[in-house]
Amino acid sequence: MEHELAERIVVGIFRLNGLLTKTGNRLAGRLSLTQQKWVLLAALDRHGECVLSALGQSLLVTKANITGMVDRLEREGLVERRRDAADRRQWWVRLTAKGHEALAAMNRLQEEWFERCFAGMDETEMAAFLGTLRKLSHAVREAEATPEPTPARGQARPSLKERKRP
Numbered sequence: 001m002e003h004e005l006a007e008r009i010v011v012g013i014f015r016l017n018g019l020l021t022k023t024g025n026r027l028a029g030r031l032s033l034t035q036q037k038w039v040l041l042a043a044l045d046r047h048g049e050c051v052l053s054a055l056g057q058s059l060l061v062t063k064a065n066i067t068g069m070v071d072r073l074e075r076e077g078l079v080e081r082r083r084d085a086a087d088r089r090q091w092w093v094r095l096t097a098k099g100h101e102a103l104a105a106m107n108r109l110q111e112e113w114f115e116r117c118f119a120g121m122d123e124t125e126m127a128a129f130l131g132t133l134r135k136l137s138h139a140v141r142e143a144e145a146t147p148e149p150t151p152a153r154g155q156a157r158p159s160l161k162e163r164k165r166p
Helices: 003-029 035-047 052-058 063-075 097-117 123-145
Strands: 079-083 091-095
Touching (some): 035 052, 052 063, 052 091, 063 079
Antiparallel strands (some): 079 091
16 A cells, blocks of 8 residues: 555545535535534434434534534524423424524525536546545444554554555
8 A cells, every 4th residue: 555645645635624614614604504503403404303312423422512502503593492201301302494494595505515616527426436435434434443453562563564455
């Protein structure tokens, strides 16, 4: 494996992530939202009314974080909560009409941006790129799930260049 090329790919992904985050916040800001609020509204739209803890799990955020996020959206009138009738410890959350309207407006901005951003790629290129992203995501998850062998004391770990490809 070419270490320099792998490093350039990872750095490129980090830069793209930063650029996409900045763009998402800029677009969401046009509607007085944040990218984080947009993601939460979209998740509620996808899942429908759901238990607050399940929503937090789907977004990979803590219970405290999802509670704060929903508090802010509720104050803005974008979501509403209700207690579970059978288990008073659980809260259900759903989009309000205002939340649906905000998400629809955000989706229109996103569609316009997609048109500009992907104008230079045809469907075949986009599908190939998505396949490569999925393959890399899977490889990263696998690498993270597999413990690395610990070198004996005093031994240096071999570099990527020194490792043999299986």
